[in-house]
Amino acid sequence: MEEVGFLGLGIMGKAMAMNLLRHGFKVTVWNRTLSRCDELVEHGASVAKTPAAVVKKCKYTIAMLSDPSAALSVVFDKDGVLEEICSGKGYIDMSTVDADTSSKISEAITSKGGSFLEAPVSGSKKPAEDGQLVILAAGEKALYEEAIPAFDVMGKKSFFLGQVGNGAKMKLVVNMIMGSMLNAFSEGLVLADRSGLNPQTLLDVLDLGGIANPMFRMKGPTMIQNSYSPAFPLKHQQKDMRLALALGDENAVSMPVAAAANEAFKKARSMGLGDLDFSAVFEAVKGPEKSS
Amino acid sequence: MEEVGFLGLGIMGKAMAMNLLRHGFKVTVWNRTLSRCDELVEHGASVAKTPAAVVKKCKYTIAMLSDPSAALSVVFDKDGVLEEICSGKGYIDMSTVDADTSSKISEAITSKGGSFLEAPVSGSKKPAEDGQLVILAAGEKALYEEAIPAFDVMGKKSFFLGQVGNGAKMKLVVNMIMGSMLNAFSEGLVLADRSGLNPQTLLDVLDLGGIANPMFRMKGPTMIQNSYSPAFPLKHQQKDMRLALALGDENAVSMPVAAAANEAFKKARSMGLGDLDFSAVFEAVKGPEKSS
Amino acid sequence: MEEVGFLGLGIMGKAMAMNLLRHGFKVTVWNRTLSRCDELVEHGASVAKTPAAVVKKCKYTIAMLSDPSAALSVVFDKDGVLEEICSGKGYIDMSTVDADTSSKISEAITSKGGSFLEAPVSGSKKPAEDGQLVILAAGEKALYEEAIPAFDVMGKKSFFLGQVGNGAKMKLVVNMIMGSMLNAFSEGLVLADRSGLNPQTLLDVLDLGGIANPMFRMKGPTMIQNSYSPAFPLKHQQKDMRLALALGDENAVSMPVAAAANEAFKKARSMGLGDLDFSAVFEAVKGPEKSS
Amino acid sequence: MEEVGFLGLGIMGKAMAMNLLRHGFKVTVWNRTLSRCDELVEHGASVAKTPAAVVKKCKYTIAMLSDPSAALSVVFDKDGVLEEICSGKGYIDMSTVDADTSSKISEAITSKGGSFLEAPVSGSKKPAEDGQLVILAAGEKALYEEAIPAFDVMGKKSFFLGQVGNGAKMKLVVNMIMGSMLNAFSEGLVLADRSGLNPQTLLDVLDLGGIANPMFRMKGPTMIQNSYSPAFPLKHQQKDMRLALALGDENAVSMPVAAAANEAFKKARSMGLGDLDFSAVFEAVKGPEKSS
Incomplete structure (x- = not known):
């Protein structure tokens, strides 16, 4: 060639x-x-x-x-x-x-x-x-x-x-893991913040440990600034979660963590965030502010 | 000093x-x-x-x-x-x-x-x-x-x-993210396997991408061999998930992905896997074999 | 007419x-x-x-x-x-x-x-x-x-x-609620049993209170006998859960409880229970017995 | 006596x-x-x-x-x-x-x-x-x-x-099932509404079928009017969900549907709805309105 x-x-x-x-x-x-x-x-x-x-x-x-x-x-x-x-x-x-x-x-x-x-x-x-x-x-x-x-x-x-078909399936599996991880990360950031810990410090601690990864390193700093310029649109990530879950359905694979993550992405879509970066799921995890 | x-x-x-x-x-x-x-x-x-x-x-x-x-x-x-x-x-x-x-x-x-x-x-x-x-x-x-x-x-x-208290809290937040990630990883491995993809290839693909991390690299190969020599016992990981969720409860933080992951660790405990490595949650994700 | x-x-x-x-x-x-x-x-x-x-x-x-x-x-x-x-x-x-x-x-x-x-x-x-x-x-x-x-x-x-189309949609919504309820019921039965309460007594207590309903009354006694003669096959119930979740996906409705219930029905399918009654999800909730 | x-x-x-x-x-x-x-x-x-x-x-x-x-x-x-x-x-x-x-x-x-x-x-x-x-x-x-x-x-x-202790436990099991059911019901009401079905009609249909129960009959009409005068305060219901899940934790009972429901009640608490009726979890299920 x-x-x-x-x-x-x-x-x-x-x-x-x-x-x-x-x-x-x-x-x-x-x-x-x-x-x-x-x-x-x-x-x-x-x-x-x-x-x-x-x-x-x-x-x-x-x-x-x-x-x-x-x-x-x-x-x-x-x-x-x-x-x-x-x-x-x-x-x-x-x-x-x-x-x-x-x-x-x-x-x-x-x-x-x-x-x-x-x-x-x-x-x-x-x-x-x-x-x-x-x-x-x-x-x-x-x-x-x-x-x-x-x-x-x-x-x-x-x-x-x-x-x-296997190329497409492999991408779905990877993106499903990615989407669940981003939710876990978002939940951790919210928990840190509401428990009186500095989210930036959480990023620093994570980046030194066994679950350090490029995605947390890249998305973390913009997420805590509520900045979601779309590298990978949330609606596409949610679509991949849905397709991965459908693939699981075909093969009778129960995936409760991915299912919970998918519902969070859907919540983000319902909040009108579908065209932002997929890290905007952080907004859905934070949820609406408590009215005073 | x-x-x-x-x-x-x-x-x-x-x-x-x-x-x-x-x-x-x-x-x-x-x-x-x-x-x-x-x-x-x-x-x-x-x-x-x-x-x-x-x-x-x-x-x-x-x-x-x-x-x-x-x-x-x-x-x-x-x-x-x-x-x-x-x-x-x-x-x-x-x-x-x-x-x-x-x-x-x-x-x-x-x-x-x-x-x-x-x-x-x-x-x-x-x-x-x-x-x-x-x-x-x-x-x-x-x-x-x-x-x-x-x-x-x-x-x-x-x-x-x-x-x-903040040192202990920070550890809980990190371990909670870690536990959810390990579940996401387990679900991906099961989905790959049941969809006709080679789990080892999934490990190789993951390790080259944006969510590559030391935990996947270290635990993946032993998980696909169903080997769970305890580095961090599953029952301790589940205890940390529970405590992190309790911290969220105190602060009214909703964490559905961590909650789903916690239930999978509990399922693993109910299967008698509490003293194995926390990566043994993979067995709970796989679930019982279909009887012939 | x-x-x-x-x-x-x-x-x-x-x-x-x-x-x-x-x-x-x-x-x-x-x-x-x-x-x-x-x-x-x-x-x-x-x-x-x-x-x-x-x-x-x-x-x-x-x-x-x-x-x-x-x-x-x-x-x-x-x-x-x-x-x-x-x-x-x-x-x-x-x-x-x-x-x-x-x-x-x-x-x-x-x-x-x-x-x-x-x-x-x-x-x-x-x-x-x-x-x-x-x-x-x-x-x-x-x-x-x-x-x-x-x-x-x-x-x-x-x-x-x-x-x-609205007739079909209404059926899906009803069946989705039904499927989540049956999971909640199954979880309660397992929790009662493992906490030292008599499941039959739970049935009796439920039937006297504000959530008494014909389904609990009909399915409860056979479930605690592990008898699942198919009135409505589990695989059809799971299909309806899937379609209801898909309807939610179209309309950006986040439904984490239904999603968790759906994964339990999928787990039951993976256990080979798809042709039994949909109440056989109880077996998936119970999970495998702990090896001695 | x-x-x-x-x-x-x-x-x-x-x-x-x-x-x-x-x-x-x-x-x-x-x-x-x-x-x-x-x-x-x-x-x-x-x-x-x-x-x-x-x-x-x-x-x-x-x-x-x-x-x-x-x-x-x-x-x-x-x-x-x-x-x-x-x-x-x-x-x-x-x-x-x-x-x-x-x-x-x-x-x-x-x-x-x-x-x-x-x-x-x-x-x-x-x-x-x-x-x-x-x-x-x-x-x-x-x-x-x-x-x-x-x-x-x-x-x-x-x-x-x-x-x-068994009296208290039995109440927890019943209230846990009740809380999951109320979430399932809320999700169904939101799905009906966003799919173009009349929520009141859903109430009528439910009340004629196998899952008809006094709670749906009593709470449904007030929920679709967004009226949550407290009969049983949401924060107490969430506390009972938490205690029931803790009881499950002690006994290694995995309850993913109850866990998902609990997170929804926590979301409602974070929205400041803890003192309203527990049916106000409907507001958390609906989620924030999409900004125009």
Whole structure:
């Protein structure tokens, strides 16, 4: 894999494609708004006018779209991936989509003879720029192995998780744990504050102990300032909690802590906080102020 | 503070007193079983025959006892601390005790004119040996400041938290967050397993992301082997959850995630797992196997 | 409404149709297994060979099918209701189906000019035989009013709840409260038992107080005998909890008690109890016995 | 038992003593404010000037005091019960007190040779007047049997529950179930409202079904008017939830639904609703209104 197509040059996609270029890959890019291709071209990328044109030109095509509908659109619409995908070509969708969307794309690609890999990532803008993403791949094992050189420059680690859908499931499990932890953290901050302890000191103590982690370190200081600029919107976190609980429902897994955390995120949504950062669940944990 | 008394040479106390000796403090030790003093004497410590004798000799005395009853005993019993404590002397209790015990000791010491500091620690054997404890001090501010040189060689960081009781409260808040996190982690491991994902892979993915932390890294591998050799017994963790929830009750703080986690620890106790490591809550989360 | 068609003569439908006959309605019945019509014929019913034939003959047709697929089948399949429904005719589906199924049937009926009412019932075999059902109707108001004479003989009370879907929603809300109550009851029984109180005495005390209700009275004695012959299967109760929580999710309603109850029902499912009565959640609350 | 002493003529005690008089018992009454005895005297009661004088005169003495401190006071203070209790005399405390208070009184009475029964009641003013209380007795079985004629005129039913403390425990279990039910009911009302259903209709539907109960019937209409005149203050209900959960903790009983309900009551307390009726937990379930 020395030459790859790349569909989608949003914040994430642009950084990922740039890393491919920097490490000597020949990259043919496409983006709905073509002007976003310019910077990549300056660094040596070629441009194609449609997803189909990218796939026609390249043996391997990577996609990094913003949501399920965009991911479906570049495949199924006119001039889409399906028009040119065929035996011998691989399609790697690194967008974060639900398992159903992923399966739909997988079936369409493979029915045309192409091979398919879903490969959602863990990590946001900075890790994307630094080539430090964690890649959760699932689908065609042979394609995964061919893609390793590309994954190695975009991420610090990639995993092959088996059948299509497992990448999405792994993200749900991780995000569920994350959401419960953020609730536990919020409860601790409120308890400290109302018990006469300094929340900032709690942050300092936590950061020196066995449960110190980057999320507490990053979110804590802004939470105690009631500042929730959205890195990951609360409504998306709540959606992931819901989907993780639904996955548990399918498999008869009882998860009372995650369920309690989910209800707190729903409470936050009912307070109109869905578009803020997911750490705004802290406001729901604090609850309304006692009227004087 | 160049010369200190040290009461209690259990696993923790011995390591802490040794660090004081290594860094040039003159240390007079006492232990109920006097033979445990020998190793310290080889490294330059003096020995006194009773807690009272230690306090008589030293301006500052540190205690590191195993539990509340031992902490009360060295102070109130015959030949105890109270017999010699007086104005101009300081007593620093680094044992982990409840707020009531701490208050009782504090009142007795100060009523004799002595000054008092509670200073429970976060960290176990290894950090104690390495001088890497986290020290949660509360009580007499002036004594805290005098004790800093000693804290600096026993710990990597010390905090002054205000009035007596705040050290114990801070430990409860931290342990409550820890207990909820361990439940979230357990639920994630069960969900992964029952959804067809490899739990070991989940551990690897978690360790590369924003919620990576030493506890997941240390407990995860033993949990998926169902191995729960007790580092921190489950019944003690559940007791701390209960006390943290009681602290929340006093202050009208609603903590549904901690409450759900507490019920899971209780379930584990009802399964007879109270003496195993607190990570054995994983067994309660997994639940009984489906009968065939 | 003096003449009605009746589709579906299962346990419920047969009892309901019989009540119509007893009170002087002319009833034309159909059932997939036609022999089940015999008893009704003895009491004066006419028989038609297909759902379409029933609708052709009758101005009003009532359906009481076992599940959503049966409810869809009698409408959409060959010789189904759609072939003959038209302006001036009414179709009343009293089956318990989800809101989507109900909407699908509603749209098909009304697009042909027919009028539609969903009217799920609360109550099982005995109330059906005794004409003591509670009827939760929604859809076409005029049709509801025309159907009142029939509802009056099948039920003790009918409600008109507005637009199609509201009948199903009302059932979910009621069943959610019921499921949480059954958990609270189970927890109380376990707590009584483990605290040295006689569970039977708890039943007696409860039955004399402000929270006495028919469900506790009926389920309590069998629960303390660990007997769970299925009146309402646990897996269906858990499904209703899930759907009620999903309805809450849509509307940002935080319901931590229902969520905790749902996780207990899931735990029961994971123990292989899904086909037993929903009161078998008691087994999940009791948890595994402590190993000796 | 034809002649009894009666200590405490509050709302409950007065009604209970009156029932004894009406049914032919000879009653000697005492109350801290003696003027409250007048009405009883008009109906034939004798008056004594101290609790000790009552006990001296009567073989059996019943107490109905307002709280634990009053219950302790009539026994232990000067001129109290202890001064005259002796072998051959019985003391029946029907006040609602905690298990510790009850044990303390029990030990004092029995150490003097007297026999003791705790007998808290379920039911408030109206049932007391109507002789419809439910009596939860525990302690000396022989005394219970002698007291049955009195219990029969004060209550509709009495239970003998074994050792002292069991009466208090039984009340906790009942109140715990009640508190969880009220939460389930509140969640259902909010879900109905936000899903476009009429909460009043939900009340009507519930009242016709298998979970119909006097509490829903009585509290529902006031809750949907946001009216919470205190019949049973929320802070007392929350205290009973806490004590019931503590009882579960002692016995390793996991009760996640009660725990979730308790957190909702705590949330209500943090909103300043502790002195309102316990049905005000509805406000905590509704949560803050979404800001526009």
